[in-house]
Amino acid sequence: MNVYPFSAIVGQVELKRALIMTAVDRTIGGVLALGDRGxxxxxxxxxxAALLPKIDIIDGCQFRCAPxxxxxxxxxxxxxxxxxxxxxxxxxxxxxxxxSEDRIVGALDLERALSAGERRFEPGLLAxxxxxxxxxxxxxxxxxxxxDLLIDVAxxxxxxVEREGMSVRHAAQFVLVGSGNPEEGELxxxxxxxxxxxxxxxxxxxxxxxxxxxxxxxAFEREPAVFLKKWRRKDAAIRKQIEEARSMIDEIETxxxxxxxxxGLCIALGTDGLRGELTLMRAARASAALDGDTAxxxxxxxxxxxxxxxxxxxxxxxxxxxxxIRVARAIEEVLPA
Amino acid sequence: MLTHNQQQMGDRPSxxxxxxxxxxxxxxxxxxxAMLATGGGTLGGGHVRCGPGGARDRWLKLLQALAGDxxxxxxxxxxxxxxxxxxxxxxxxxxxxxxxxxxxGLLDEAQGGFLIAAMAERIDNSVAGLIARAMDETALxxxxxxxxxxxxxxxxxxxxxxxxxxxxTIDLRGIPHSVYKTPPLFNRSDIERAxxxxxxxxxxxxxxxxxxxxCAAAGAPxxxxxxxxxxxxxxHAALSRRSAVEAEDAVVASRLVLGLRLASAQDSPPDDHQxxxxxxxxxxxxxxxxxxxxxxxxxxxxxxxxxxVAVAARASDLLQGAQATLNRRKGGAGKAGEAVQSGSRxxxxxxxxxxxxxxxxxxxxxxxxAAAPWQTLRQREDQRGAARIxxxxxxxxxxxxxxxxxxxxxxVVDASGSAAMNRMAEAKGAIESLLSDCYARRDQVALIxxxxxxxxxxxxxxxxxxxxxRSLSGLPAGGGTPLASALESALQLALVExxxxxxxxxxxxxxxxxxxxxxxxxxxxxxLDDAIEAxxxxxxxxxxxxxxDTNRRPDARVKALCDTMAGDYRPLPIADAGAISKAVRSxxx
Numbered sequence: 001m002n003v004y005p006f007s008a009i010v011g012q013v014e015l016k017r018a019l020i021m022t023a024v025d026r027t028i029g030g031v032l033a034l035g036d037r038g039x040x041x042x043x044x045x046x047x048x049a050a051l052l053p054k055i056d057i058i059d060g061c062q063f064r065c066a067p068x069x070x071x072x073x074x075x076x077x078x079x080x081x082x083x084x085x086x087x088x089x090x091x092x093x094x095x096x097x098x099x100s101e102d103r104i105v106g107a108l109d110l111e112r113a114l115s116a117g118e119r120r121f122e123p124g125l126l127a128x129x130x131x132x133x134x135x136x137x138x139x140x141x142x143x144x145x146x147x148d149l150l151i152d153v154a155x156x157x158x159x160x161v162e163r164e165g166m167s168v169r170h171a172a173q174f175v176l177v178g179s180g181n182p183e184e185g186e187l188x189x190x191x192x193x194x195x196x197x198x199x200x201x202x203x204x205x206x207x208x209x210x211x212x213x214x215x216x217x218x219a220f221e222r223e224p225a226v227f228l229k230k231w232r233r234k235d236a237a238i239r240k241q242i243e244e245a246r247s248m249i250d251e252i253e254t255x256x257x258x259x260x261x262x263x264g265l266c267i268a269l270g271t272d273g274l275r276g277e278l279t280l281m282r283a284a285r286a287s288a289a290l291d292g293d294t295a296x297x298x299x300x301x302x303x304x305x306x307x308x309x310x311x312x313x314x315x316x317x318x319x320x321x322x323x324x325i326r327v328a329r330a331i332e333e334v335l336p337a
Numbered sequence: 338m339l340t341h342n343q344q345q346m347g348d349r350p351s352x353x354x355x356x357x358x359x360x361x362x363x364x365x366x367x368x369x370x371a372m373l374a375t376g377g378g379t380l381g382g383g384h385v386r387c388g389p390g391g392a393r394d395r396w397l398k399l400l401q402a403l404a405g406d407x408x409x410x411x412x413x414x415x416x417x418x419x420x421x422x423x424x425x426x427x428x429x430x431x432x433x434x435x436x437x438x439x440x441x442g443l444l445d446e447a448q449g450g451f452l453i454a455a456m457a458e459r460i461d462n463s464v465a466g467l468i469a470r471a472m473d474e475t476a477l478x479x480x481x482x483x484x485x486x487x488x489x490x491x492x493x494x495x496x497x498x499x500x501x502x503x504x505x506t507i508d509l510r511g512i513p514h515s516v517y518k519t520p521p522l523f524n525r526s527d528i529e530r531a532x533x534x535x536x537x538x539x540x541x542x543x544x545x546x547x548x549x550x551x552c553a554a555a556g557a558p559x560x561x562x563x564x565x566x567x568x569x570x571x572x573h574a575a576l577s578r579r580s581a582v583e584a585e586d587a588v589v590a591s592r593l594v595l596g597l598r599l600a601s602a603q604d605s606p607p608d609d610h611q612x613x614x615x616x617x618x619x620x621x622x623x624x625x626x627x628x629x630x631x632x633x634x635x636x637x638x639x640x641x642x643x644x645x646v647a648v649a650a651r652a653s654d655l656l657q658g659a660q661a662t663l664n665r666r667k668g669g670a671g672k673a674g675e676a677v678q679s680g681s682r683x684x685x686x687x688x689x690x691x692x693x694x695x696x697x698x699x700x701x702x703x704x705x706x707a708a709a710p711w712q713t714l715r716q717r718e719d720q721r722g723a724a725r726i727x728x729x730x731x732x733x734x735x736x737x738x739x740x741x742x743x744x745x746x747x748x749v750v751d752a753s754g755s756a757a758m759n760r761m762a763e764a765k766g767a768i769e770s771l772l773s774d775c776y777a778r779r780d781q782v783a784l785i786x787x788x789x790x791x792x793x794x795x796x797x798x799x800x801x802x803x804x805x806x807r808s809l810s811g812l813p814a815g816g817g818t819p820l821a822s823a824l825e826s827a828l829q830l831a832l833v834e835x836x837x838x839x840x841x842x843x844x845x846x847x848x849x850x851x852x853x854x855x856x857x858x859x860x861x862x863x864x865l866d867d868a869i870e871a872x873x874x875x876x877x878x879x880x881x882x883x884x885x886d887t888n889r890r891p892d893a894r895v896k897a898l899c900d901t902m903a904g905d906y907r908p909l910p911i912a913d914a915g916a917i918s919k920a921v922r923s924x925x926x
Contacts, residue, residue: 214563
């Protein structure tokens, strides 16, 4: 079916930027999009696949092994000497609320088991999302035992299956993208911590913006081919920007003074642990790469700090003020413009 | 809203008013059916609020007749499992052919047609998640219309993931036989004509700001509501044989999508001030009515729509007021939830080895999976017959279900008199403290304030700290003590929650001196008698109560009231959030 193009989505600037940044550097961690329903979160994330640069995989590998580095590839690929490398679209996998554990981690391949009596592993959604994105809508309503499972895999980058007499372990490195409305249920703190960036999503209230959304939707539904042709070029431009940022990100300088500024900001906000600082620096670097800069500056830091830190503030049931406002206040104090 | 309702009930609407209101609702229901039959995919579907009965059967028949024979018409049973929903392995064929054979799921089968979900208020979140995804991802031409048959009493019951993806709300509650047996407004050929017209109706660009304003005014800021409103207006124009959307289409669409009802002379009860003269709202689209001016000012339309908010859903209120009086006469609140409670409910939680005859439902796939690795071995050692697959009792796997052991803690706080502010503040503190550790425990908390003439539910059951904070930010306090009404509300809520498989738990904070009876009139002796009656009802329903006596000294009469409801009595002269939440935690866990 026709997917609504990423660049045709009106507004949602912060979420778009966050997704693009994680596409540049997967190690930033996932993106958590919390906020209003029907604001276009799902549309945006499903449109992401068109922006992702293609990935090289070993042909026929059920775990989507990359040809390099050698030690990361699976047993089957190691045993083969005729491995052919093909280029494939990076996956954006949708994990529905009702997915069973079998479907997520993978299970015994029934077909083989029944017809040939052969014990073979059938990879699940975690394998399918390897080297791409795993999207969970309504992440706050996900069953607890599935949340535990995801936390584990997201942290280790590896899926270990021990069941039905099978013992399988395969790489599962993906950017976890979750969305939900906190009014319908809180998220477990352990899961929140797994997300590198957090974005507040609000329904557009500006009438002009709302009208524009309806107009574009109408144009898309009326003549999808014309609409897609118009916007695909813009999507391609973003893809190129991501590719360029990826190729130059390792050369970007991070001055010591900047590391100190980042640390100062985290201390001022009382964020728990080092994860905040690390994410902040990685995000700032990805941001610099996207802008085509050769060094990270305070401006980059300022731009990404709200996304990287707003979900890491210490919980204070008595402080009513919005996390975004607290971060903005700290930025003003620690990094005055 | 509540007080509005009560006024209405007090005024005793005449039979005539009720008939009129019912006719307007039934007309709307028919327009909604016609819209769904014409272009249901663009609307997502309809949310039908009504118990089973003649009106609902009639409406479904009408929808099916209007839709014609071509589109799929699939029923979604509430107990549907994931495999049936999204498709999976066809076991019989797979085994007989020795290769994998897939079946199509209900969601695929319903493509381009209708999916009718009975008892929608009981749909599990995980099932709702799969349906919602299918609704999002299917191409426009193949989208199905989801018809939710919602018998729930409370608004929150049906998963929001589904209701927000559905444009139309159809309220059939209280529509009498004399109204729904009338001949239908539309027939199949109307639909066919509208379908042909609908493709070419342009976007009503100049009307969009007004429609956006109507969404905001109706408290539905979501873009989905806006898109649905525009789609509904276009469909209504097509049904009215117009080639462009006009003001009237926008008005009807606002009514069906946002629940906005324009004030009209007929609908208004006599005590209400008369609004500016406006279009009749219950006209049939077939009428050759005077079309509004082409160059009608957008502002006027927006004003009309927004003004409608003030008198929203009057017809529906009237009917439900009448219905409520009727129920009360029949005697007490119904125990809707209990009948359906059975031993084997709860969400699925994997499978385990067991005996299907004794322990419950056999999980066929898991059983086969357990048997599969041994097949070659078993074929070798067991030469009898030529069974394709050898399953042994050891392989049996049954589905394990976890009964929902979620707890709902219902706070009933006496917010009357001088100590009220303090009590409310501490109750709020206790609720926040309970909620802030509830993501580990998965409990929910509700708050009913007991003050004024009737109890008021300030916070419906919720586990969200965000939401609780917002609901509790303004703490109303002072006035009378309608304890009987508060106890009744608490019991009603407790029974609804019990019906959903949760364990309700009432926490009462009061000095036990009611002075408002259940009829809302002052008078201590009557008020106390009523409170005792309500307490007895709580006892016979078997709901657990934790009773905090907030008097300076423990009071024997208050203790007696507590005993009447078989409560756990705790004197608490000085309200303290920490002590309350500690006591609640120790009792609940």
